Each structure stands twice: as C-alpha cells, then as structure tokens.
Amino acid sequence: MAAVHPFVPQDLILPDYVPIMLPQLTILGIYGAASVLVITFVWILSGMFPKISKADKVLMCWWVFTGFTHMFLEGYFVFTPEFYKQKSPTYLAEVWKEYSKGDSRYVGRDSAVIAVEGITAVLEGPACILAAYAIATRKSYSHLLQIAISIGQLYGTAVYFITSYLEGDNFAASPYYYYFYYIVMNSFWVWIPSLIVIRSWKKICAAVRLQDQKKTKSR
C-alpha cells in the first residue's frame, strides 16, 4: 500500500491523516508577519524603559519572539497529539504538518521530540517572557536567567539532533525540506543562544570579579 501522506519514512502509519490545506507560502508568511509584528511592538515598547541599550532592545525582541514561538507554536504541538487529523483548516495544525516534511518525528509523535518540546513550551516559553521583563527592569538575575534559558535551548536542540542521527537521520521528505526546515530553521536556536551565553557569561564574571576585588581591598 502506498503512503497516503507526504512524509518520510513512507511506512509511517497515520490513520485519518488530513492533507495540508494551506500553501507553504501562506504558512510561512503568517509566521513571518506575526513575528515582524511582535518584534516591532516589543522594539517600540522597549524604548519606553530608561537606560536600555540597543543590544538590550534586540535581546528583548528575541526573548519575546522565541517565548511566543515556544508557548504558542510548540505548546500547540505538545498538547494536540491529533493535529494531523484536523478537518477544518487550523493554522497551527498546518504549521506542524508543513514542518513535518522536514522532520516526520513531529507527525509521528516521537517521544524524545515531545519531551524536548514539552520542556521548551511549558518551562522555557514563560521564562523567555520573564527574561524580556528582567532586561527592561534591570533585574539582578537578568543575565543569569538568559544563560539558564539559553543552555536549556542548546541542550534541547542537541537532544533533538542527536536522537535523529541515532535513528538514521531519515525523516525529511526531500533534501530541500531537510536543509530549509531541519537544518537552517533550527540553527537559529543554536547560534543565538550560544552568543547570548557568551555575552551574559562575560558580564556576570566581570561583576563577580569586581566584588572579589572589593572584598580583598576592604580587608
């Protein structure tokens, strides 16, 4: 029997699968437009806080963007196991049917993917919004929280890639989807968290070093 879905491996069994209804450009366009809207809104909002550097404004945009992605997009995936059976066109279901062309473990409900996405949606999503708030209000835990979330994102992405590799790395419908969705899109959650860890790590070490010097002087 031929596969009745566009995903690889073709022997993946998806009873009651409803084909994708929206075109790729619409699915990506809505995500892109929503992201631009959110980022613009946060950029304007961040300008209202006193003593916010340009780097901090950019970081606030990143944290709200990635936080919303974690909570809404990934949260929907985690808590809607039967998204691929949706009969009326639901945008978030379409997103995951489309993304599954790059990694069919989503539509196949791979447990490692659900575990990582669950931690990301439930814990890291809200923590990202808190990070944006902490930057705006100059909390003492701001850099620490940014490091903590970024390490979580890096750990999650590592588990995501390693499990796929161990299982044969054959979950993409074509090289196009493999490189565009699986490699390029996920790479943002590798290099951006890495840069944030390096930046915030340096800032915290500088603060601790200063306090140590002060202690030594006061002796």
Add this chain to the structure above:
Amino acid sequence: MAAVHPFVPQDLILPDYVPIMLPQLTILGIYGAASVLVITFVWILSGMFPKISKADKVLMCWWVFTGFTHMFLEGYFVFTPEFYKQKSPTYLAEVWKEYSKGDSRYVGRDSAVIAVEGITAVLEGPACILAAYAIATRKSYSHLLQIAISIGQLYGTAVYFITSYLEGDNFAASPYYYYFYYIVMNSFWVWIPSLIVIRSWKKICAAVRLQDQKKTKSR
C-alpha cells in the same frame, strides 16, 4: 519463545546476551567503595586550598564524584553499544546490565537515553571536574559553571523521565528495581543540582546587585 534475559519488556530482543556474572552486592559495593575513596581523597585535597569553606569542600566532592560517574560509568555505556554481549566479566558492563533491570532502555539502546548520556558523559563530565577546580582556585566563573552544569543535569533527567513516561513507563524488571534504581538513584541528580542552582543563583545575584549599587553611587 520465552525471554532469555531478565529485562522488561520481555519481548525485547537481545541477541548474544550474556547473563550478569557478578552479584548485585558486589556491583553496588564496588561503586560505593570507589565513590567513598574518591570523596575522601577530594576532601583531603580540598583542605590544602586556602579559604575554602565547608560547603565548598562538600561541593568539590560532589563535582568530582558526579564528574567521574559521568565520564567513566556513563561514558562506557555510551561508547560500548554491545556491553551486554561481554563474555569475560567486565565491571562496567556488569553495572549497566544490573542497572537495566531498573530501566531496560539502557540494554535496549533507546536513542533518547543515548543522547542524554552522550551529552552528560562528553560535555558535562569534564565540566564537573573543571567546576571542582574552579571552586578550589576561587575562579570568577565558579558559581556560573556550577549553575550551567546543574541545569544540564536537570534537563537531562527531565528528558530521561518524560520519554519513559511517554513510552508507557514499563521498563523495570520489578517494583523493587523501579524504585531503587530508576527513582531513588536518579533522584540524587534532581535534588542536588536543584540545591546547587538555588545556592549559586543567590550568590551571583548578590554580586551583581552590589556592582549595580556601586555604579549608582559613583554617578
């Protein structure tokens, strides 16, 4: 055909499985004795560094103990896929055959388990030794590194438990092994890293707050 191994689920296929040769008490006893030896050695060594608090000495013992466990025990598991076929008695192979009674995903080479153990053995193991060194030599990144590793350990343990839950939580040979190996033993990597995160988080926030105050004063 009946299962030729003591693991659950019984339909797990393990060609050329060689039964456990060492008694449980010997396997646990060697791990316990080696741990006591390492901890005693680190405790004595740590006393040679100036200005080391009791809490720091305890933490150094923990970091070397958990680092060695990650690198040697878990490292052996990651890089010896056929450990359950070992014909001559090999202590580390016996450890993982014994532990698999609490979680057969080890002997079954579950990809989520290998991914988490791989990150733990290769990245976190050496980082733990660095953390002990950082405490001893009072590096400015000491608390930060302890938080980073602890978050990694907590994330790994979360993926470990969640994937098992999602796959039916039926990998233990009996309730005894489930609670003793799977729950109690792993719980150390939940509550100890949690306590370390809380402690180091407070220390860093205090240092950052002090630097912020200083900045405000000097204006």
